[in-house]
Amino acid sequence: MFPFRFTKAADERAALAAGSDGGRYIAGGTTLIDLMRETVERPSVVVDITGLPYTNIDIDATGVRVGALVRMTDLAAHPQVSAQYPLISQALRLSASPQLRNMATIGGNIMQRPRCLYFRDVSAGCNRRNPGSGCPAIDGDNRAHAILGASQRCVATHPSDLAVALVALDALVHLRSGQGERKVPIAAFFRQPGDTPDQEHDLRPGELIVAVEVPAGAYTRRSGYLKVRDRQSYEFALASAAVALDIGNGVINAARVAAGGVATVPWRLPAVEQALTGKTPSPQLWAAAAAHAADGATPLSDNAFKVELVKRTVARQLATIAEGAV
Amino acid sequence: MNHGSDDSTGFRLNRRTFVGATAVVGGVAAVGPLLSCSTPAEDAETSIAVTINGQKHTVAVDNRTSLLDMLRERLHLTGTKKGCNQGACGACTVLLNGRRVNSCLTLAVMHQGAEITTIEGLASGDALHPLQQAFIDQDAFQCGYCTSGQIVSGVGCIAEKHTGSAAEIREWMSGNICRCGAYTNIVTAIEQSAQAT
Numbered sequence: 001m002f003p004f005r006f007t008k009a010a011d012e013r014a015a016l017a018a019g020s021d022g023g024r025y026i027a028g029g030t031t032l033i034d035l036m037r038e039t040v041e042r043p044s045v046v047v048d049i050t051g052l053p054y055t056n057i058d059i060d061a062t063g064v065r066v067g068a069l070v071r072m073t074d075l076a077a078h079p080q081v082s083a084q085y086p087l088i089s090q091a092l093r094l095s096a097s098p099q100l101r102n103m104a105t106i107g108g109n110i111m112q113r114p115r116c117l118y119f120r121d122v123s124a125g126c127n128r129r130n131p132g133s134g135c136p137a138i139d140g141d142n143r144a145h146a147i148l149g150a151s152q153r154c155v156a157t158h159p160s161d162l163a164v165a166l167v168a169l170d171a172l173v174h175l176r177s178g179q180g181e182r183k184v185p186i187a188a189f190f191r192q193p194g195d196t197p198d199q200e201h202d203l204r205p206g207e208l209i210v211a212v213e214v215p216a217g218a219y220t221r222r223s224g225y226l227k228v229r230d231r232q233s234y235e236f237a238l239a240s241a242a243v244a245l246d247i248g249n250g251v252i253n254a255a256r257v258a259a260g261g262v263a264t265v266p267w268r269l270p271a272v273e274q275a276l277t278g279k280t281p282s283p284q285l286w287a288a289a290a291a292h293a294a295d296g297a298t299p300l301s302d303n304a305f306k307v308e309l310v311k312r313t314v315a316r317q318l319a320t321i322a323e324g325a326v
Numbered sequence: 327m328n329h330g331s332d333d334s335t336g337f338r339l340n341r342r343t344f345v346g347a348t349a350v351v352g353g354v355a356a357v358g359p360l361l362s363c364s365t366p367a368e369d370a371e372t373s374i375a376v377t378i379n380g381q382k383h384t385v386a387v388d389n390r391t392s393l394l395d396m397l398r399e400r401l402h403l404t405g406t407k408k409g410c411n412q413g414a415c416g417a418c419t420v421l422l423n424g425r426r427v428n429s430c431l432t433l434a435v436m437h438q439g440a441e442i443t444t445i446e447g448l449a450s451g452d453a454l455h456p457l458q459q460a461f462i463d464q465d466a467f468q469c470g471y472c473t474s475g476q477i478v479s480g481v482g483c484i485a486e487k488h489t490g491s492a493a494e495i496r497e498w499m500s501g502n503i504c505r506c507g508a509y510t511n512i513v514t515a516i517e518q519s520a521q522a523t
Contacts, residue, residue, distance in 0.1 A: 005369045006389040006435050030431045033392070034412050046389070048436050073425075097501025098486070099479065100413060102425040103432065233500035 001036050008048040012208070015049050016178050020206030023047035027069055028104035030096075031112050039122050040113075040129055054107070054210050057081065063215040064088075065174075068107030068208070072096070072162075075106060085214060087223035087242055091165040094227045097234045107209040110163045110173070110186070113200070114156035115236055117141060127153040128197040143302040144238065147294065147310075148263035154197035155300060157261055158190065159236055164260035165225060166212060167268050168242040174211040177204060183213070190265035219246035219254045222325070226317040228261070228309060237261030239310040241293075241317040245276070247325040252276045257318075259293060262310045271295050272314060281322045290315035372435040378403065379447025387434045394418045394429035397444060405445035405474045409503070416502035417475040419482070420444050426482030428501075445474035448481065456522050457481055460515040468506035476502045480516045489520035 007023070009015035019025060024043035026032050027050050035041040054067035059080050066075055075081060076092035096104065118124040118136045125134035137145055137155050145155040163186070171186040189202050203209070214220075223244035229235040240260035246253040255276040257269040271292035279285050293314040294307045373386045378401065385400050394411075397403045397420070406429060409417030413431040420429045421443040448455035457480050460466070467473045479502045483489060488498035495513050504512065 001390045003370045004389055006372055006433070008436075008438070026433075026436070029433065029436065030413055030428070033431050033433060036390075037411070046433075050436065097416065097428075098482070098488075098498055099416060099419055099426050099428045099501045100431075102422075103427050233497055 002039065002042045002044075004036075004043055005045045006048070007045070008051060010051065012052055012176070015047060015052060015208060016176070016206060018045065018047040019208065020178060021045070022205075025049050025208065028071070028108045030100050030104045031108060035113060035120070038120055040120060049208070052208075059084070061216060063213060065211050065213045066106050068105060068174075068210050068212070070106050072101035072104050072106065072109060073098070076101065083221070084216075085169070085220050085223065087165045087169065087220070087225055087244055088162070088214065090225040091161040091227075091242065094225060094240075095161045106162070106212055109160055110166070110189070110212070111201070111203075111209070112159045115159045116145065116156035119156060128156065128193070128200075131196070131198050138300065141302065142300040144236070145300055145303055146262060146264045147297040147299045147303055147306045148259075148267055149192045150264050150298065151193045151195065151197070153195055154193035154264065156193075156197075156264060157236075158263065158265050160266065161225065161227060161237065161240060161260055163190070163266040164240060164258050165242045166214065167266040168244060168256045168258035169214045169217070169220065169223075170256070172213045172215075173209060174213060175203065175207050176210045177207040181210070186212070187266075187268060192264050217244070217246070217254070217256070218248075219244040219256055222247065222321055223256075224317065224321050226313055226320065228313050239306055239313045241310075241314045243314070243317045243321045245318075245321050245325075247281060247322060250280055252279050252281060252322075257293075257314065259310050259314060262294070262297075262306050269293055269314070276318070281325060283319065286315045286318040286322070290318060374435055374438050376434075376437055376440050376442060378442045379444060385434070389433065389435050391434045392430050393420070393422075393432045393434050393437060393442075396434040397429065397442075403444050403446050406478075407471055407474055409472065409475070414503070415472070415475075416479055417472050419475040419479040419502065421478060421482060424485075426479050443478070445478055448477065455481070457484070457515065457519040460518040460522075461512075464511045464515040464518060465508075466511040466515040467504075467508050472502060472504045472506075476504065476512055480512070480519070483516060484520045484523055489516060492517065495520075 023045040026046050054069040056067045057078050058065045072092050076089050082089040119126045127135050146157045166186045172183045173189045175182050225242050227237045227240040237260050242258045244256040255273040257272045259267045272289045275289035290311045293311045297307050375384045397406050407417040409415035411430045413428045418429040419426050457477050483498045492513050495516050
């Protein structure tokens with residue numbers, strides 16, 4: 001780890017001043033410290049923001065607003081969130097380990113960096129870590145990599161489960177800087193790698209994530225997350241499905257579906273949603289809709305299995321979520 | 327037990343001296359190129375006050391020091407183990423303000439005023455913590471390297487009330503890896519201790 005100056009921000013103004021001066025924000029630290037130790041991240045100033053007041057979970061008829069510094073454990077265990085937004089609780093509980101969930105924050109969760117082995121290995125090329133140095137994963141060990149949203153520059157998957165749930169539920173990211181506050185739809189917050197994989201999100205220098213807002217919807221109560229991985233717990237997804245359905249009078253009024261573990265960003269599935277909307281639930285419908293889950297996929301040498309896997313993951317989760325309403 | 331401890335302490339010191347020397351060589355190599363950068367030495371160190379196992383400590387630490395390294399290298403509380411040093415194994419689990427965390431993935435300087443419980447703080451004098459006793463009763467370890475992390479994590483798991491079934495314990499203990507594969511008895515030990523609580 002390289003040396004750095006450390007400051008603990010006394011308030012938001014101090015944090016934004018230090019951040020706009022090039023300081024790197026730290027909260028849970030579970031991604032940043034790991035990557036600093038690997039010298040993938042080399043901040044010269046680290047700004048501890050854990051003293052800032054972004055720790056509330058506010059829930060009412062319009063939606064839920066989660067402070068960026070809420071720990072994963074606390075959002076997952078929130079009784080009203082579990083009842084009204086089970087997709088969010090489930091995505092969190094299927095993430096990481098109890099210890100890590102006690103540390104990691106909601107803001108930091110969506111800022112996680114790729115788990116690609118080449119990204120984490122400073123002796124390897126990586127366009128995301130060192131633009132122009134190449135992507136060894138494209139012709140290398142790419143079993144865990146993306147089949148959707150990739151480019152010739154980068155094929156790393158996005159690691160967050162929560163972000164997949166948030167993309168499905170049309171969350172807004174609340175950002176604050178010296179210029180004021182703005183809200184960005186979370187799907188626009190994440191950037192596909194394209195020609196600039198080092199630019200991972202729509203976050204300006206020094207800007208802070210202060211909250212994530214999830215709007216209410218008739219579909220949020222009937223929702224959930226399915227995660228498929230190499231071991232049953234404490235592992236990243238090979239494929240995952242976030243599903244929320246509004247079913248009334250035997251018809252699907254609204255569907256929200258997204259996939260994780262298969263794309264460079266949390267991957268919304270509008271073609272699957274379209275195939276469900278207005279239809280009568282049935283086992284045939286789940287298979288027919290989920291057949292679109294890998295539309296546009298470009299598998300690599302070792303991950304073609306993900307094409308079928310993500311379709312089956314989405315189909316199974318559609319059936320699970322619709323259970324009792326069919 | 328007391329007769330053996332002198333020998334084992336001697337062995338530990340030798341091994342630790344070797345490991346320390348290796349780390350210093352690596353540190354010099356890494357820091358060398360940075361001497362040209364303007365990072366004033368006084369800014370690279372911070373003094374922190376923490377309460378560990380009920381005892382107050384004030385330590386000046388390099389900003390880079392993990393909570394784990396502070397415990398082991400500065401305060402000589404070596405019961406907390408360094409396994410992977412990247413948050414993948416749970417050997418370094420401690421209770422931070424009552425909640426179980428991976429001490430390798432947090433900086434000591436972030437914990438001014440914190441209350442920390444390590445494996446050394448679980449027993450009351452010579453009376454073992456019920457979960458420590460349960461690990462002995464159930465033979466819940468083989469090599470023992472992961473054991474202190476398993477026990478501290480298990481204390482957290484029981485406090486969180488995630489002990490309703492063996493399956494629930496397995497899920498909520500998934501952050502602690504045991505390469506000897508003592509999981510069956512670890513789960514039984516946690517069940518035993520949870521039932522007694």
